[in-house]
Structures are given as C-alpha cells and as structure tokens.
Amino acid sequence: QPQLVESGGGLVQPGGSLTLSCAASRFALDFYSIGWFRQAPGKEREGVSYLSRRDGTIMYADSVKGRFTISRDNANDTVYLQMNNLKPEDTARYYCAADYSWYRLIAGTGDYWGQGTQVTISS
Numbered sequence: 001q002p003q004l005v006e007s008g009g010g011l012v013q014p015g016g017s018l019t020l021s022c023a024a025s026r027f028a029l030d031f032y033s034i035g036w037f038r039q040a041p042g043k044e045r046e047g048v049s050y051l052s053r054r055d056g057t058i059m060y061a062d063s064v065k066g067r068f069t070i071s072r073d074n075a076n077d078t079v080y081l082q083m084n085n086l087k088p089e090d091t092a093r094y095y096c097a098a099d100y101s102w103y104r105l106i107a108g109t110g111d112y113w114g115q116g117t118q119v120t121i122s123s
Contacts, residue, residue, distance in 0.1 A: 008020040015086065
C-alpha cells in the first residue's frame with residue numbers, strides 16, 4: 001500500500017521557521033503531482049502549495065506567498081515545505097498529498113494522503 005508520512009512539525013514562536021518533510025514509500029513520487037494542505041480546528045482544510053509533476057508549476061495560497069517554499073527530492077521520494085516568518089494563523093495540522101492528476105490534487109481529492117503533522121505557532 002503506497003504511503004506518505006509527514007514529519008517536522010512542532011511548536012515555534014511567531015517569526016520562526018520550520019521545514020516539513022513528506023516521505024513516500026511503496027511508490028515513486030516523481031510520477032505524481034504533490035501538495036501540502038492544512039486544517040486548523042474548526043476550519044475547513046485548505047490548500048497551501050502544489051507542485052506539478054508535468055512541468056514543475058508551483059502554486060501557493062495567497063496567505064503563504066513569499067513565506068513558504070515547496071520542493072521535492074525525487075531521488076529520495078521526499079517533498080518539503082520550508083516555512084519562514086511563521087504566524088499564529090499558520091497553526092494547523094499539515095498534510096501532504098499526491099495524485100497523478102493535477103486537478104484532483106488541487107481539488108483536495110488526491111489519491112494519497114499522509115496522516116499529518118501538527119504545527120503550532122505561539123509565543
């Protein structure tokens with residue numbers, strides 16, 4: 001069974017940085033478009049960033065543009081989300097997702113999802 005496992009979450013102060021990792025097992029991640037999503041308590045899940053398998057197109061939510069960077073390491077089947085200048089409103093559980101279809105991925109209906117990693121921004 002293909003699997004995605006996130007790591008790297010934690011508690012940081014506002015203005016701090018974190019790098020989330022998403023490791024794929026039992027499938028080759030470079031054949032898939034990938035994305036990061038997040039869900040805060042009482043809120044709907046939202047897309048944070050996406051990276052296309054086809055042409056490398058990258059998209060970011062307006063709320064994270066200029067602060068977050070998505071990248072992938074195909075050799076190690078790992079996706080990263082570098083998060084800088086973190087704000088309290090970034091507090092959420094962060095999930096990575098993968099799908100062969102770009103459109104299914106950005107619709108939030110991708111085939112593969114991790115269990116998430118908690119990010120808490122607080123002083």
